[in-house]
Amino acid sequence: MTTENNNKKKTLRVGMIGYKFMGKAHSNAYRAMPMFFSDAPLQPEMAVLCGRNAAGAEEARVQFGWQELETDWRQVVARDDIDLIDINTPSDAHLEIAVEAARSGKHILCEKPLALTLADSRTMLRAAEEAGVKHMTGFNYRFSPAVKLAKKLVEEGRLGKVHHFRARFLQDWLVDPEFPLVWRLKKEIAGSGAQSDLGAHLVDLARYLVGEFEEVIGMTETFVKERPLPSEEGGQSGKDGTDQVQRGPVTVDDAAVFMARFVDGALGSFEASRSAPGHRSTNAFEINGSKGSLRFDFERMNELEVYFTDDAEDVQGFRRVLCTDEAHAYSEAWWPPGHTIGFEHTFTHEVLEFISAIAEDRQPSPSFVDGVKCQEVLEAVERSIEERRWVNLSEMAESGS
Template identity: 70%
Template sequence: MNKVRVGMVGYKFMGKAHSNAYRVLPMFFPQSVAPEMKVICGRDPVALEKARVQFGWEEAVTDWRELLQRDDIDLIDINAPSDAHKEIAVAAAKAGKHLFCEKPLALTLADAREMLEEAEAAGVKHMVGFNYRFAPAVQLAKKLIEEGRIGQIYHFRGQFLQDWIMDPQFPLVWRLQKEIAGSGSLGDLGAHVIDMARYLVGEFQEVIGMSDTFIKERPIAEGMTGLSATGGANSTEMGPVTVDDATLIMARFENGALGSIEATRFAGGHRCTNGFEINGSKGSIRFDFERMNELEVYFTDDAADVQGFRRVLATDSAHAYMDAWWPAGHTIGYEHTFTHEVVELMQAFEEDRQPSPNFVDGVRCQEVLEAVERSIEERRWVAISEV
């Protein structure tokens, strides 16, 4: 196989991000297996055709089931809203199609487990879209931890802070409706931090959480794309917000490390503060996606007169993926994390293995999300083994 023929369901925010990754990958990462952008799928034929031309897809269809019947489609890319993930993924697996699904994997843990079971039963490849793993600075953090250079891990503190819905007149977009999104800041933002913690520190043992919804109802949206919407002040009809606006989590990991996670859409001035700090017996590392090319590193064995956090610019060929891009010091951006994600997916095809992260990671993340939700509801610590 030298081509992976893709059928993609979704054409808005994540659809654009995935399309860009497929388009640029062969230019910067020429390898024996490459994606072929065959068919894009969405419900609005006019908007879909515009996206097809703009993004560079060969064809467009309005029913995702057509993709499963075609012999010229190998991979189904699912970046539609969360409530569509399970139905599409299960049907695609049964049809023998490989799977690439955005996070969170499903609305519930039970659905996520079913998706994994079906994918494994079908013997197809499956990947979940935790793109932030693929920033070179995060890859450096992983390397330092695996090499034992910060020692035994004591603390993980992570945060994903945004402010895009602070205006009470911001419309009721699908991300604020539980039946479509599953949860609010917890599943949308917290899922990324939970996955990052699992990736870098290890499995969660138990969690306790608290959450709140600050704005209880909003104007009905007239239209929405990505994180923007129309309606707002011009709408007289209101609808209930059925997800959390902010969630706080405390956690203990299986290796004994302690964790804290904050996910909120009400942190004024924070556009995309997705970061973490990890403290170990030999040093510390910290990262903020708003400065995604940098990792701050501290080692306890540095000489006393130069101790402190140092800034490492992860842009030269010593760092993951960077030998394919620009000269040292020439930074990359958000879209490159998706390109690197697709590099991993295509390499998995080439090497005939499961990509990472895959549906197993999606289920593990969903276990933590469900444990947090149960903790909030029952106001107690919940072990991951309980869910």
């Protein structure tokens, strides 16, 4: 009564280049899709993971569950048994890989920003179009159920004509002036700072929800202009035997603010910063239209706040909609209404506790003892209701039950 694989479903063999933060997020997505979206017409097969560092990549391969390992992306792109190339490398490698993948007839999923320059991104698009392959840019925030609801409300005209779009993506990891001068803070490697890293998501959300931009103007600032060199560059510990920390110039922006006018007449205001204390990663926006408003904050990704001008006069107000109902995108695949995205993690941590306890030869917490004690309280409450009196837990002692 055993079958190792389900061969009935058509699959798409994926080759993934890069295995760090985004590689982990994408791997998880390929693992989760067959389980939660088993009705999809096609399912991914985690065929090849590619990373230049063989040891690190092999560790990731095992951890993430890819079938094979490659260390040269050209090998992956060239393989006949690969259908889709997923690019998670640093941005400067996107162009070459994507163009080559397109030429090899592979579908391409590429992380944002698509390329270091507009010209490069156009080259990539042209290559994909000429090859006739499918191409996608990784603007993942579009796929929050609450953002999907926002899109639906705008498209159905339930907010009327859009007047305002205001958005901000705020982080705070650069507030500490002793945070070292990592490569992300060097223009020659990273291209730019908060604006392209965080601002790119805001621009995409604006286009997705409001439409095309007409004109823009902005400003940027680097609040901490010099930072300690990382120790490997002779910084921190002080190569020369002195205690002096060596510092180097920060060449990208810490923060950017810009305004925009949209083709359809709306006004946009945008802000991206890595120097906003208290904001670990606040990606938030608000739309005001002629018939209503909505707002979203990724820190509370299950929620969308919505306001309608035609609500009854005495009960007008922003509604906090928990986007876990059947009426909301993706909800059927996950959990019952009210069980927010993330609910499933409690079970993962629970299983971790149990399996760790077994490995360490101890009882986990909560054990059956906790199950019994919970039952004692519940039955004591039940008895208190039946007998209309206070019940002491000592009455539930074993002999008494």
